[in-house]
Amino acid sequence: MKTKSTHKPKVNVITLGCSKNIVDSEVMMAQLRANDFEVAHEKEKKKDDIVVINTCGFIENAKQESINTILEYVARKNEGDVNKLYVTGCLSQRYRDDLRNEIPEVDDWFGTMELPSLLKKLGADYKHELIGEHVLITPAHYAYVKISEGCNRTCAFCAIPLMRGKHVSKPIEQIVTEIKNLVRNGVKEVLLIAQELTYYGLDIYKERKLAQLLETISDIEGLEWIRLHYLYPSNFPTEILAVIRERKNICNYLDIPFQHIADPVLKRMRRQITKGETLQLIETIREKVPGIALRTTLLVGFPGETERDFEELKDFISQIKFDRLGVFTYSHEEGTSGYELEDDVPEEIKQQRAAELMAIQQEISAELNQQKIGKTFRVLIDRKEGNYFVGRTESDSPEVDNEVLIEAEKSYLRIGDFAYVKIISAEAFDLIGELV
Numbered sequence: 530m531k532t533k534s535t536h537k538p539k540v541n542v543i544t545l546g547c548s549k550n551i552v553d554s555e556v557m558m559a560q561l562r563a564n565d566f567e568v569a570h571e572k573e574k575k576k577d578d579i580v581v582i583n584t585c586g587f588i589e590n591a592k593q594e595s596i597n598t599i600l601e602y603v604a605r606k607n608e609g610d611v612n613k614l615y616v617t618g619c620l621s622q623r624y625r626d627d628l629r630n631e632i633p634e635v636d637d638w639f640g641t642m643e644l645p646s647l648l649k650k651l652g653a654d655y656k657h658e659l660i661g662e663h664v665l666i667t668p669a670h671y672a673y674v675k676i677s678e679g680c681n682r683t684c685a686f687c688a689i690p691l692m693r694g695k696h697v698s699k700p701i702e703q704i705v706t707e708i709k710n711l712v713r714n715g716v717k718e719v720l721l722i723a724q725e726l727t728y729y730g731l732d733i734y735k736e737r738k739l740a741q742l743l744e745t746i747s748d749i750e751g752l753e754w755i756r757l758h759y760l761y762p763s764n765f766p767t768e769i770l771a772v773i774r775e776r777k778n779i780c781n782y783l784d785i786p787f788q789h790i791a792d793p794v795l796k797r798m799r800r801q802i803t804k805g806e807t808l809q810l811i812e813t814i815r816e817k818v819p820g821i822a823l824r825t826t827l828l829v830g831f832p833g834e835t836e837r838d839f840e841e842l843k844d845f846i847s848q849i850k851f852d853r854l855g856v857f858t859y860s861h862e863e864g865t866s867g868y869e870l871e872d873d874v875p876e877e878i879k880q881q882r883a884a885e886l887m888a889i890q891q892e893i894s895a896e897l898n899q900q901k902i903g904k905t906f907r908v909l910i911d912r913k914e915g916n917y918f919v920g921r922t923e924s925d926s927p928e929v930d931n932e933v934l935i936e937a938e939k940s941y942l943r944i945g946d947f948a949y950v951k952i953i954s955a956e957a958f959d960l961i962g963e964l965v
Contacts, residue, residue, distance in 0.1 A: 538578035538612070539567045540651070543602070544666065545595050546585025548673045548722050548758070550618060551666060554583050557617075557644060558664035564653035570666045577605075579613045579651065584620035586692055588860035595620040603634040615639065617647055619692040623864075641693055642678075661707030668911055670945030671718040671754075671927060672711045676704055676742065680724035682761060684788075685799045685867035686831060686859060689724055696724070698733050701742055708746055717945065718754035718909060719746075720926065725761040740768045747776040753947065754909065756926055758784040763801040765810055770817035780923040781818055784853075786826035790845040791838035794831055799866065804841075811849060822924035824853035827886060830879030831859045832870035839882055846889055852897060853930050854890045856883045891957045898931070898955035905965050908933050908950045910942050918942045920950070922960075933960045940964045 540561055544554040554570065561568045580602050584595035595618075605611045613636045621628065622640035629638055639647045645655035665672055679694040680687075708719055723729065730738025747755060755778055757769075762785050773779045789795055792804050814821060827842065846854065858879035861872040908920040911927060917934040925931050933950055935942065940963070942948055950962035 537564070537566045537652075539569070540579045540581060541572050541574075541577040542568065542570050543580060543582045543598060544570065545583060545598060546587065546591060546619065548720065549675060549724075550583050550585060552663070552673050552675045552722070553618070553641070553644075555663035555666055555672075557581070557583070557647070558666070559659055559662040560644065560648055560656060561651070561653055562664060563656050563659055563662075564648070566651070566653065568664070570664075575610055577611045579615065580605075580611050581615045581617060581647070584616060584618035586618070586620035586623045587688060588857065588862065590860070592620055599628075599632060599635065603632060606634055615647065615650065617641075617643070619689075622692045623688065661703060661710065663707075663711065665714075665716075667927070668944065669715050670909070670911075671720065672716045673722050674704065674708060674711070674719045675699070675723060676721055676726065677723040677729055681728060682725060682801075683799050683866070685797060685865060685870075686788075686828060686862070688862045688865055691864045693724060696728050696732055698729050698731070698738075700733065701738065701745055704742065705745060705749070708749055708752065712749060712751045715945065717752070717947075718756065719752065720756045720758055722758045725759055726757055727761045727764065727766050737766045739766050740772050743769060743772045743776065743779060747772075747778050753778055754923060755779045756782055756923075758926065760785045762787055762807060762810055767813060767817070770814060773821070774818045781821045782824070782924055782926070783814065783821060784824040784826075784926070788826065788828045789831070789834075789838075789842060791834075791841045794834055794838050797833055797867075797870065798828075798831060822852040823849075824855075824926070824930065825851050826855045826857065828857050828859055829882040829886065830874040830876075832867060832873055834859075834874055843886065843889060846886065846893070850893050850897065851890070852894075852924055853926075854886070854893075855929065856886045856890075858883050894931070895955070895957040898957065898960055901952045901960060902955055903952065905949055905951045906933070906962075908935075908948050908962070910935075910944055910946050910948060912944060913937060913942075920948070931958050931960060933962050935962055935964065 542554050544550050558568045585591040602614050606614050615637050616635050617639040621638045625638045648655050677698040679696045680690050681696040790804050906922045910918050910920040912919050916937050918937055920933045949965040951965050952960050952962045954961045
């Protein structure tokens with residue numbers, strides 16, 4: 530007698546975009562595994578029962594990458610290598626109706642907050658008891674932890690509120706449970722992320738609670754590094770600086786996307802901060818936490834940005850000498866208030882300005898790295914690549930910042946371990962060291 534098969538299909542999850550999407554994919558995969566699905570992340574096998582693409586829709590380049598990836602898997606579906614194809618994430622949230630009409634081969638589309646509906650479509654139950662559980666797609670020794678969702682800011686260039694909604698903080702207790710689970714499974718570094726960290730707690734506690742959150746999670750035994758990403762400069766909660774200074778496992782590192790420095794541009798961007806306030810904040814941070822590493826992101830080519838504005842921006846980064854810096858070119862996004870302005874800076878000028886800023890930053894980074902030669906740093910080993918072990922100091926976040934290279938032939942190291950490394954030479958964005 531034939532019996533009905535209980536085989537659950539294999540799911541391949543593809544993740545595009547930022548670290549927030551990484552967390553969303555990890556949570557999705559944890560739910561699927563709890564439902565006895567066989568799930569993998571970006572596996573390279575030729576045939577898939579189900580593919581779920583977690584998309585980005587932030588700026589034009591990211592949107593195009595997401596669309597290209599969807600079309601790639603549509604082609605694989607047409608060739609018989611994929612059975613079912615589903616799309617989730619920011620692009621799907623923002624353009625679902627248009628995409629449904631233009632790419633009918635996709636079996637269904639889901640927004641950023643529709644994981645229960647996606648799971649139901651796949652024949653899985655959403656298990657509330659798994660809130661905070663991850664299946665890591667990062668290396669096993671570090672993990673991103675999202676402390677809130679959405680954003681209440683009104684930056685003129687940003688479409689995130691259109692895709693992620695209003696700010697919603699996670700309760701402190703839930704974040705603590707999530708991190709304890711991660712540490713129990715071998716995670717040594719957590720990177721706290723959100724659309725912006727500084728707003729944390731205002732919605733559920735009626736006051737900013739980032740300092741209290743940091744104090745609480747820094748007490749978790751076995752948690753070696755806590756790193757903060759994406760802090761909004763306006764109304765910055767300076768009370769966190771004392772906590773960073775006093776707690777040894779909170780990295781002396783802040784990621785604050787200043788975006789610009791010229792007052793006319795900041796005003797049109799609706800950044801709610803002035804040049805004077807920005808400079809005062811940086812001075813306060815460096816005074817309260819000596820030696821802190823500052824990362825920032827800048828945006829060039831916003832409507833109305835003049836050569837004078839741009840020169841002011843160049844002077845700013847030359848003066849401040851950020852430890853880490855990234856640059857984006859403005860993308861004219863429908864639905865944002867910036868879309869009402871004329872996109873009057875030509876694309877070639879945007880690209881030229883971005884390149885100029887990165888050239889200045891390369892010189893600054895090379896200068897700062899030269900100062901590290903002969904000094905010893907505690908380094909977290911991320912991977913082995915070719916003839917080198919590759920790690921990071923507490924001044925460096927994975928994927929985006931500088932790395933430390935240690936010759937493998939001369940050293941025995943394990944991925945995920947800490948080592949004390951003396952810097953023997955330096956390049957613009959890399960340090961070369963040897964074990965102490």
